[in-house]
Amino acid sequence: MTAISADGLSKRYATVTALDRVSLSVEEGEIFGFLGPNGAGKSTFINILLDFARPTDGSAALFGNDCQAEGVAARGRVGVLPEGYSVFDRLTGRQHVEYAVRSKDADDEPVEILDRVGILDAAERQASDYSKGMKQRLVLGMALVGEPDLLILDEPTTGLDPNGAAEIRSILREERDRGAAIFFSSHILEQVEAICDRVAILQDGELVAVDTIDGLRQSIGGGTKLLIDVDELGDETTEAVRGVDGVETVTIRDDSTLEVTCTNDAKMDVVVELQRLGADVVNFRTEEASLEDMFVAYTGGGRE
Numbered sequence: 001m002t003a004i005s006a007d008g009l010s011k012r013y014a015t016v017t018a019l020d021r022v023s024l025s026v027e028e029g030e031i032f033g034f035l036g037p038n039g040a041g042k043s044t045f046i047n048i049l050l051d052f053a054r055p056t057d058g059s060a061a062l063f064g065n066d067c068q069a070e071g072v073a074a075r076g077r078v079g080v081l082p083e084g085y086s087v088f089d090r091l092t093g094r095q096h097v098e099y100a101v102r103s104k105d106a107d108d109e110p111v112e113i114l115d116r117v118g119i120l121d122a123a124e125r126q127a128s129d130y131s132k133g134m135k136q137r138l139v140l141g142m143a144l145v146g147e148p149d150l151l152i153l154d155e156p157t158t159g160l161d162p163n164g165a166a167e168i169r170s171i172l173r174e175e176r177d178r179g180a181a182i183f184f185s186s187h188i189l190e191q192v193e194a195i196c197d198r199v200a201i202l203q204d205g206e207l208v209a210v211d212t213i214d215g216l217r218q219s220i221g222g223g224t225k226l227l228i229d230v231d232e233l234g235d236e237t238t239e240a241v242r243g244v245d246g247v248e249t250v251t252i253r254d255d256s257t258l259e260v261t262c263t264n265d266a267k268m269d270v271v272v273e274l275q276r277l278g279a280d281v282v283n284f285r286t287e288e289a290s291l292e293d294m295f296v297a298y299t300g301g302g303r304e
């Protein structure tokens with residue numbers, strides 16, 4: 001079933017178009033990554049899903065329930081890790097999860113949830129004394145209560161050490177494998193690349209790409225990037241390569257290596273252009289394009 005569907009969703013503030021006719025859908029059983037530079041409109045999109053903000057045009061639905069007109073029903077099957085979450089001052093970790101179990105009318109065992117998110121040892125401590133990463137694990141644990149059919153997570157791994165981030169990724173995979181949809185925004189491209197089935201890239205309120213990671217790779221040049229070592233690199237060389245038909249991005253690595261993402265057809269043209277400029281090509285190899293390369297290709301350089 002479709003977990004999230006947005007249809008021509010727009011949000012305008014006085015002088016800013018935060019979202020511009022965004023249409024997308026997220027299905028149950030998939031992990032969907034939501035990427036975009038600062039100010040692209042990611043939080044606005046999530047806020048409309050949760051009915052913290054109202055769209056100017058278009059509509060959004062969760063499991064077929066309109067997020068605004070049927071907000072309570074829409075959010076009934078959803079677990080949320082919001083952007084600016086906070087914890088209650090005097091409650092322990094266990095009491096937080098007990099509260100989530102009661103308010104969702106669920107039957108989860110709080111101790112099992114705390115164990116799953118790796119903070120069982122701190123179950124009886126006041127959550128206000130938890131570290132940032134522990135608070136984040138706690139709020140994620142509360143989101144998992146009641147086996148939601150959709151998890152909406154804002155930056156679920158920020159603030160966690162690498163082992164912690166890997167643990168959270170494996171929880172998200174387990175949730176996906178039991179059939180839930182996971183929709184999350186992230187600054188950490190490597191993490192999105194590691195677990196997402198599909199990715200959306202948002203820029204200036206517009207969706208510039210929605211695809212699998214492999215699909216994005218194909219569309220920016222057959223999935224490869226060229227690494228060309230040249231004896232001398234000047235601005236004019238970079239500019240000339242940028243002007244070759246089919247070239248998407250050109251960056252310089254370590255002063256003497258050109259990194260070029262381009263269509264398959266353009267690969268030879270790049271080398272021919274370098275020779276025409278009199279550059280001495282010392283070495284030439286290809287590498288799989290990373291999500292970061294694709295993000296740069298789609299957004300023209302902005303990175304969160």
Ligand SMILES: Nc1ncnc2c1ncn2[C@@H]1O[C@H](COP(=O)(O)OP(=O)(O)OP(=O)(O)O)[C@@H](O)[C@H]1O
Nearest residue numbers: 013016017018036037038039040041042043044045
């Ligand atoms: N309440 C508001 N009033 C006016 N403008 C707003 C409001 N909320 C958001 N905006 C503007 O809408 C645009 C999108 O903001 P949004 O917070 O959705 O971006 P974001 O992609 O979540 O960014 P970040 O990664 O920095 O959190 C920005 O230009 C922002 O200034």
